[in-house]
Amino acid sequence: MQINGRPLELSDVAALRAAQLSGATTARRIVDAYLDRIAAFDASGPTLNAMVTVNPAAREQAELADRKLAAGEPVGPLHGIPVVVKDCLDTADLPTSFGSEIFADYRPSADASVVRKLRDAGAIVIGKTTLPDWATSWFSYSSRSGTTRNPFDLDRDPGGSSSGTGAAVAAGFATVGLGTDCGGSVRLPASFCNLVGVRSTPGIISRAGCNPLVGVQDTIGPMTRTVEDAVRLFTVMAGFDPADQLTYAYSVARAPVSYLDSLRPDALVGQRVGVLRSAFGSNDNEHARPVNEVTEDALTQLVAAGAELVDIEIDDLRGWTERTSMYTIKSKYDIDTWLAGLTGAPAKSVDEIIRSKRYHKKLDLLEALAAGPDDPFSDLSYHRAYSAREDFMKLLVNLMESENVRALVYPTCQVVPPTRKDTDSGLWNTLNFPTNTVIASQSWLPSITVPAGLTGSGLPVGLEILARPYDEPTMFAVAHGFEQVASHRHLPSNTPVSA
Template sequence: MNRYRLRWKKGSRYLLASVLISGLWIGQIPQAQAASDPLSATVAKPSLVTGEQFRQSMKQAASEAGGSFTMPEISGNRVLRSQVAVLLQEWLGLEKSAESFRDVPDQAAYAGAVGAVVKAGLMKGYSDTSFLPAEPLTANDLNRLHDRVLGYLKPFVLPEATISEIQRAMEQGKLTSKQLVQMYLDRIAKYDDQGISLQAVLTINPEALRIAEALDQERAAKGPRGPLHGIPILVKDNFDTSDMPTTAGCQCLKDSIPDQDADQIAKLKEAGAIILGKTNLHEFAFGITTSSSLGGQTKNPYALDRYPGGSSGGTGAAIAANLAVAGLGTDTGGSIRIPSSFNSLVGIRPTIGLSSRDGIIPLALTQDVGGPIARTVEDAAILLDATAGYDPDDVATAYSVGRIPESYTRFLDANGLKGARIGVATELFLEGNDQEKAVSNVVTNAVNELSSLGATVVNIKIPHLAEINKYPSLSGYEFKFQLNDYLKELGDDAPYHSLAEIIASGEYDKTQESSMKAREARESLDTQEYKDIVLKRTSLTRESLLKVMADYNLDAIVYPTSTQPPALIGESQSSGNNNRLSPFSGFPAITVPAGFTAEGLPVGIEFLGRAFDEGTLIKYAYSFEQGTRHRHAPKWTP
């Protein structure tokens, strides 16, 4: 691939995430259906709810949410769904709305109330066309309704808010996208620019509030485009953005504004997301401590004297500190997964070819990918939905055609680990020093939790692991040639036209001078050494992983994302070799919070799967996340 900029074409198709809640109703099989069902004799008759029981449940929900309660007393041994709709609509002051159920006559007094509660997400139909207004409310219905009303009444709280929670708040009129953007801008000013000064954000989009206001108007007129409508996203500053500089963290590119967005950025915008700003990174993505000549040293919000990981450490620190809803990073060797692990986040390194690299400043295209960093698996899946797909400007994405599901959110199954066979790569659990032991202890506990959640765990050894780890990353080989191509694509606006010019300018982090000069010294990629790495390393890694998975009938392999926790700033930072398996094979991997060390430092567990099997990994990661709830927000950014 030698084209790095998006060639925009109107009419391009984008994958939008689905946030349909599974199930269409609150309740069990309606009585009218059960009566004619030949199996009804074996089905327990549902417990019905009296009017007073319904009222008391709603009163309790109001009390728990700290709201007022004005519903009148209700008599009767049962309360019908149509009555419930009217009572909720009047109590909550919902605006009456049209509905499309065949069994709700338009002239019925309760029709507008049914439309209102359905629109608010409090009640649903038994099908797309049937509401069954004359059916009585059951005890199971009431339990679900109580939770929904409680969620509706609770005020919106920004920290740790998920995409679905934000969308619900917007639907309920508690929040606008413009207000949400301002909340995040305030947090960036409080925690990133001042106070503890995380130094995670390089650039703020000056048009963010205007874009948010326009999206609010569009929502009011047409409804949301999808789950990312009006959602503020922070992206690593090596993704091209046509409305902000794209710098790779380097002073040399501080004024470089590309003409067009990177493909993944364009897809996010089309989905309705707001690119709130650009985040700091280890300059040119060379390392894992996230320092740059433009942004300085980013701090870890869990331990301000420690590194945030890298090279996508700015995105990691910012999302952990709740400076945006979610973010994008890039990963050549471990640069999504390491900062995700160090910041108690979910990070997805997709299969090479699932998502376009067009418009990303390259480090080594043989290994480069871009992907989501988020606080929850669900949010990461929603971002992956929006950014995956074919791009004619990245030929590798042709392999994804026909291999992308309708939505990765379909894999969000809390019971997803039941029946799974998970291989535990025991050689990747290191205990050579106290820091490695601390990480291994946390991930060993996580493996035990996988078992308790229904998975069968099998200890394995990956064939040829030592030989695989002897191979180097290709960033030391490809960077010069691919960066020069990228700079050429910038055209006349490029501040420099080659790595040699950048080195001569002196406008870069001097701690990287030797690495940059070593890369500049590469004369050609047409060498036997380079070809052997590309061909032999890739085939050996893929075949070794596929063989052990086939031999043990495995669905995925797990191991510590990093063998080390975040190191003290100023000391050396290592992550081990675990992160190499995914880029060397091209296979997908997802890291999810596994817990914390005794010092309170985050640790991640990584799931590795077969090519284009992101859905399976998301299922297992989600099940683990929901069953353990290891993540908590950093205390320094309440």
């Protein structure tokens, strides 16, 4: 299917919406085309295994959107746009499993706040996507769905925990997708699947209707092929929500009416950007060397966009990320509290899940957090980590201020997407994997990953851009400015474009 001379799989929200408004296509035709790709490539062909559930009512919902448009009714900014949603975000019309076989048939009574907002804006949820149990891994291991394959290299993992959304959007199963990000679960799979992925300052977007991992750190964000599409979804989802107390942050942010106003093609001209050299892996490491090569090329492209780069070092960066980690301290309490409040939940605690043995046995973090304190507030390690988080944020922001840089950039992950052999063998686990996404997560700062290019063997590499608290406009501006000079949009050869 072609949209204004471009394959559907490379078409963005604006183009699809314009094509519907002009009568060049319909929401039903768009949904049909995406469903055809899911049928061809998810359970068949390369068998990506990115989808948990395909919405049986998607065609009917698309036809309703077409009727509304034909009747001259008002249409939203995402009218007729198919979206895939990570299966830990509540959907009243589809099961929500949280990646767990225990919850395979669980049906929430209402949509998550972000899902409701997308639907109110006209989007069509075409299906739910895979994730590891309770979003507790950098990799795609799930008791509900098994493993998901990276469409750029079928022998490699797409990254976690928003594994299915990353693989699905990259393969062209929907225009855009939603993931959740506590330590990097939007940005890591976005980096590994050649996508844009966004982590907001916590509280800019409501988390109501989503399972927690570390409640004070959790976010929900878009995963898209372009910065502009990410900003379109972000603008729809952002806002105060009485169901999530952390959204007080939205008023503190003094958010613009539309974050699209941040997107200027010349945003980097004359601007200073810090390169966080401490976040690069060693060139002696065969897994890190290709990432460094692509990142250095991306830095050259930043300069071509008009930026002035400033090298910045942080002593003991790894120590900072270790001291600010709260998974094994706080996650058990947050998940237990949330499960206890679910009506009809088939399990009520992490301990119950572990005792059942009905979880994927490669989920080392799930086992580790199960050993955490029942009451973290009585545990000094929690208060130390919380205090260190504040110090880490101050360190990063003060560095940006003292060096007069708008943002910091670095590789989203120090290494290329791991092979299944590597993850199965235990070369990497959740607590030792060298992802840089934890820098923003554990300082509660906003960041975005954008495609930086492909390695010589065709593996995607992401460039992460970190900004000050509540300064999503700058984050988007830098990302968009880079994208205008160095667009690295590719469809994987394992899922070729349609005719």
